[in-house]
Amino acid sequence: MNMREEIEAAAARYPDQRSAIMPALLIAQKEHGHLPGPVLEEVADILNVERIWVYELATFYTLFHTEPVGMFHLQLCDNVSCMLRGSEDLLRHLEAVLGIKKGGSTPDGLFTLSTVECLGACEVAPVMQVGDDYHGDLDIARINALLDRLRAAAGQTTGADLTAATPPGE
Amino acid sequence: MFEPVLLRNVGVPDGHLLATYRAGGGYQALAKALHEHTPDEIIDLVKNSNLRGRGGAGFPTGMKWSFVPKKAAKPKYLCCNADEGEPGTFKDRIIMERDPHQLVEGMAISAYAIGAETAYVYIRGEYTLAIRRLERAIAEAEAEGYLGKRILGSDFSFVVHIHCGAGAYICGEETAMLDSLEGKRAQPRLKPPFPAVEGLYASPTVINNVETLACVPHIVMRGPNWFRGIGPDKSPGPKLYCVSGQVRKPGLYELPMGIPLRELVEDHAGGPPPGRKIKAVIPGGVSAPLIPALGLDVGMDFDSLAAAGSMLGSAGVIVIDDSTCIVKVATRIIEFFHHESCGKCTPCREGLNWVVKVLRRVETGQGAPGDLEQLKALCNGIFGNTFCALGDGAAMGLRAALAHFEDEFVAHIEEQRCPFNEKHAGRELLGSYG
Ligand SMILES: Cc1cc2nc3c(=O)[nH]c(=O)nc-3n(C[C@H](O)[C@H](O)[C@H](O)COP(=O)(O)O)c2cc1C
Ligand code: SF4
Ligand code: FES
Numbered sequence: 001m002n003m004r005e006e007i008e009a010a011a012a013r014y015p016d017q018r019s020a021i022m023p024a025l026l027i028a029q030k031e032h033g034h035l036p037g038p039v040l041e042e043v044a045d046i047l048n049v050e051r052i053w054v055y056e057l058a059t060f061y062t063l064f065h066t067e068p069v070g071m072f073h074l075q076l077c078d079n080v081s082c083m084l085r086g087s088e089d090l091l092r093h094l095e096a097v098l099g100i101k102k103g104g105s106t107p108d109g110l111f112t113l114s115t116v117e118c119l120g121a122c123e124v125a126p127v128m129q130v131g132d133d134y135h136g137d138l139d140i141a142r143i144n145a146l147l148d149r150l151r152a153a154a155g156q157t158t159g160a161d162l163t164a165a166t167p168p169g170e
Numbered sequence: 171m172f173e174p175v176l177l178r179n180v181g182v183p184d185g186h187l188l189a190t191y192r193a194g195g196g197y198q199a200l201a202k203a204l205h206e207h208t209p210d211e212i213i214d215l216v217k218n219s220n221l222r223g224r225g226g227a228g229f230p231t232g233m234k235w236s237f238v239p240k241k242a243a244k245p246k247y248l249c250c251n252a253d254e255g256e257p258g259t260f261k262d263r264i265i266m267e268r269d270p271h272q273l274v275e276g277m278a279i280s281a282y283a284i285g286a287e288t289a290y291v292y293i294r295g296e297y298t299l300a301i302r303r304l305e306r307a308i309a310e311a312e313a314e315g316y317l318g319k320r321i322l323g324s325d326f327s328f329v330v331h332i333h334c335g336a337g338a339y340i341c342g343e344e345t346a347m348l349d350s351l352e353g354k355r356a357q358p359r360l361k362p363p364f365p366a367v368e369g370l371y372a373s374p375t376v377i378n379n380v381e382t383l384a385c386v387p388h389i390v391m392r393g394p395n396w397f398r399g400i401g402p403d404k405s406p407g408p409k410l411y412c413v414s415g416q417v418r419k420p421g422l423y424e425l426p427m428g429i430p431l432r433e434l435v436e437d438h439a440g441g442p443p444p445g446r447k448i449k450a451v452i453p454g455g456v457s458a459p460l461i462p463a464l465g466l467d468v469g470m471d472f473d474s475l476a477a478a479g480s481m482l483g484s485a486g487v488i489v490i491d492d493s494t495c496i497v498k499v500a501t502r503i504i505e506f507f508h509h510e511s512c513g514k515c516t517p518c519r520e521g522l523n524w525v526v527k528v529l530r531r532v533e534t535g536q537g538a539p540g541d542l543e544q545l546k547a548l549c550n551g552i553f554g555n556t557f558c559a560l561g562d563g564a565a566m567g568l569r570a571a572l573a574h575f576e577d578e579f580v581a582h583i584e585e586q587r588c589p590f591n592e593k594h595a596g597r598e599l600l601g602s603y604g
Contacts (some may be wrong), residue, residue, distance in 0.1 A: 012330040015371060018353030026295065026334055052376035053353065060355045061336030063295045079257040080456055080502055081488055117339065118257035119296055119504055122414035122486070123421045132298040 003031045007046050017047045021057050025064055034065040059098040062116075070105045070112035070149050075129040081122035086139070090126055091115060093140050097147065110154055175408040176384050177424040179269040185305045188310040191271035197316050199387035203279045204324040212283035216386065219394035220406050225251050225342075225379030226457070226483045227559075228405070228472035235376060237366035238284045241579050244373040248281045249287040251347060251379045255294060255339040256455035257506060258486025261410040262380035264422050266293070268302035268383075270307035274330065276383035278316065279390060281328050284376050289328070294335040305332060341508035343558050344377040346512065356516045369471040376514075381410055401427030405471035409485060413439040416446065416491040428474065432466035435489055446491040450574065454483025456503045457563030459570030460490070479570065495590035496578045500571040501529040507564035518561035521552040524569065537583035545572060545579075 001009065004029060006027045009018035024043045025035060033038050035058050044051040058064045074094065078087045094113055098106055105112040121127045124136025128143075135146055179185035179194060191197070203212055217232025238246060250273070254262045265273060277289050295300055308330050311317040315584045319327045338356050340346045345359035348370050385407060389397050398406045409427045410435030411434055413418045425434065431453055435441065442448050450460045453470065461468065468478045475482045484533050490499060508522040522575025525548050529540050545568065553565035572579060 016352065019333075019351055021334055021353045022350070023334065026336065049353075056355055057336075057353070061338050063335075063337035075403050078502075079506060080452075080499060081258055081420075083499075083502055084415045084488070084490065084494060116337075117509065118255065118259075120254050120260045120294065120411065122258055122260055122488075125414055129296060134299075162388070 003027060004046050011047060017049050018053060020047055021049060021054055022061070025054070025058055029064060034068045036066065068081065068105075071110050071154060072130050073112045073114065075114050075116045075119075076102075077117070077119045077121075077125070077127045077129075079118040079122075081118070082126040085125045087115075087126040090128075090140070090143060091140055093143060097144070110151070172408075173424050174424045176265065176272070176274060176381065176410060177188075177269075177422070178433075180264060180422075183232070185268045187272055187305065188271060188307065188314065188549075191269070191296060195391075196271055197275055199390040200275050200278050200316060201322055203282055203390050204322050204326055209283045209285060210391065212279060213396050216283070217394075217399040219385075219389045220404060220470060221382065221385055221389065221397065222405060223379055224381035224385075224410075224485075225344075226256070226454070226481075228482060229303055231378065231382055233283050233510045234366060234378075235280070237364065238374045238376060239367065240285075242374050244371075245288065245374055246284055246286040246346075247370045247375040248277060248284065248286040249344075249347065249375060249377045250277060250289060250291040250383055251268065251342060251344065251377055252291050252293040252300075253335050253339075253342040253347065254297075254484075255342045255510075256457060256484040256486055257503075258412060258413050258414055258452065258455045258488045259484040260414075261422055261485065263297050263300050265380055265384055265410075266297065266304050270300075270304045271311065272384045272387065273304070274307050274317065275310050276328060276386040278311075278321065278328055279386050280376070280378065280383055282326050284374075286376070287328055289330045290351055290370070291330060292333050292335060292341065292351060294341075295337060301332060301334060308332070321555055334500055335567045338512075339506075340512040340558075340560065343560065346558070347377065350374065355512075357512045360557075372525055401429075402469070402471050402473065405473050405482075409470070411470065411485045411487055413489065415489040416442055416494065416508045417489040418443060428469040428471040430466070431461065431468050431470055431487070434470060434487065435466065439487075439489070442489065442491040446493060449492045449494065450490045450496065452486070452488040452490070452567075454481050455486035456488070456506060456567060457481070457559075458483040458486075459566050460496075460499075460574065461570075486596060493590070495533070496571055496575040497529070497533045497582055497588065498590070500568055501526070501533045503567055504529055504564060507560060511560065515555075515557040515561070517552045517555040518557070518564070521548055521561070522564055524548055525552075525564075532579060532582050533588055535582065535587035537579075537586070539583065542572065542576070542579055590601070 007024040010023040014020050028039050028043050029035050040054045044054045102113050102115050119127050122133050125137045126138045184190045213235050221231045222228040252262050335341050341350045341356045343358050346356040350356040365375045400406050405427050407427050411423045423438050448463045450462050452460045466475055472482045488602050504525050508526045511518045513519045547566040549569050
């Protein structure tokens with residue numbers, strides 16, 4: 001399915017097209033990596049809804065990015081359970097090894113570093129989400145190994161399929 | 171040993187697949203409900219079980235269902251609240267990842283009871299594995315006739331759709347969730363009208379938490395008296411407790427409602443790391459006021475925790491040991507609420523902004539005399555004056571921290587530094603849990 005077909009299939013689940021804006025934005029973001037103005041307008045046109053409704057949601061919800069993000073978006077949880085198990089040290093370490101501050105991206109476009117609120121996986125705190133995947137029970141050694149794996153993966157494939165490092169058959 | 175009910179499939183290999191679920195007796199409750207009971211009888215079973223909502227407020231589930239008008243011109247909806255944003259909470263994710271059919275069956279029976287033909291599951295977008303597994307479970311259930319038209323030969327038809335959230339804690343509040351589902355910015359609605367009468371698309375709508383719905387098949391199979399026999403009569407049932415923080419065995423524990431907090435944290439979760447003592451425990455996600463170590467004998471149920479000045483909330487149990495600064499924890503919690511405030515009402519939007527500023531200066535050793543009084547006054551200005559419970563939760567949590575650990579706040583201001591700064595928890599603890 002192309003993006004338009006996917007969005008139309010999602011819209012069929014609702015009696016009102018406006019409800020389909022959120023799913024449509026998620027589909028569009030997967031396709032384009034982020035949501036610049038022209039993409040928002042395309043979504044509004046496909047669903048035949050007011051453009052302002054689409055802008056409104058794209059800027060309200062934190063999972064939508066109107067600005068580009070790196071190939072790997074490192075989203076470190078720094079809420080209480082992760083903080084109690086050392087997320088602050090991990091943030092300092094990531095900032096040091098990547099040479100960026102939280103919120104920033106590496107110049108090669110590989111990594112964007114953010115802190116996020118509770119990821120709902122506090123049993124394996126501290127936790128970081130990268131693309132679709134959760135990485136738990138992190139410490140500095142595991143962070144280093146993860147960065148190595150991500151860099152190696154970036155060397156071998158293109159960005160689009162990297163985030164899908166999920167178990168086969170799911 | 172308590173025989174697990176909700177988690178009985180969780181450790182089973184391929185517990186998320188229909189074949190496994192069915193091998194354990196899955197979908198028999200749906201068949202029983204459709205073939206042996208009227209919808210009203212199901213509502214009565216659930217009422218008699220005394221099941222109370224597991225999403226945080228503990229509202230009696232059967233009573234909520236009975237508010238749905240029997241004859242309505244518009245279609246009725248069931249919404250499953252799987253937004254799970256309360257820090258310290260991960261139970262719904264684990265149900266959906268490991269045993270999604272339990273939720274699908276619970277939704278089908280609940281929808282039959284209230285007369286809904288459509289359900290939306292509002293799942294937070296970060297939960298990608300849960301989303302994939304629930305999608306697959308829905309497809310499997312459709313293929314085998316547990317969902318779709320004329321289910322199991324009855325007159326009941328029912329479909330389930332997944333709606334992914336996009337990162338806003340306020341979407342967990344049920345009326346904000348409805349606005350979000352309608353494609354609007356998520357902000358709570360004025361009540362009444364209550365959703366049971368006028369909810370999604372102004373139609374009668376029941377909103378229930380994942381764990382609440384997962385209880386329903388068991389009540390149908392084993393009866394309301396069995397359910398009421400577990401834990402306190404007014405707040406009964408098997409319960410999922412999410413234990414995290416400074417404890418040796420963080421994890422998801424299924425135990426009876428009402429189990430003493432001390433037993434949960436010290437016996438089941440192994441107590442604090444070696445050489446540490448418990449300082450305080452947050453029993454129900456960060457919206458729940460913390461309980462100092464002396465109070466750990468309280469029972470983990472809605473009424474006992476309310477009587478102790480806290481709440482069961484989402485049963486996100488966060489353990490804080492004596493190496494940790496309470497001012498720091500309180501600051502982080504208020505920062506969270508401030509970040510997630512939807513901005514609709516002034517006491518929450520502006521009040522929390524102010525509280526964050528004061529707390530940050532106290533924590534970093536720049537507190538001024540009078541800051542404590544100011545924090546208390548701000549809590550008074552917020553509590554009871556906000557549009558939804560987010561603001562109240564923030565104020566209650568801070569009040570408890572101030573009441574039980576005033577000495578730590580005072581020390582920060584008097585010494586003009588954080589007394590814990592050299593030995594903040596994380597540093598020497600990384601990777602050292604037994
Ligand atoms: C700020 C706020 C956040 C909430 N977040 C959640 C949540 O993530 N999951 C949930 O089930 N209920 C949440 N609730 C409670 C819901 O509003 C609602 O009471 C619940 O989903 C009803 O289901 P239940 O009766 O089965 O518990 C939240 C409430 C508030 C005020
Ligand atoms: S209390 Fe906060 S979250 Fe709730 S409506 Fe007011 S501003 Fe929004
Ligand atoms: S606090 Fe980090 S996953 Fe919950």
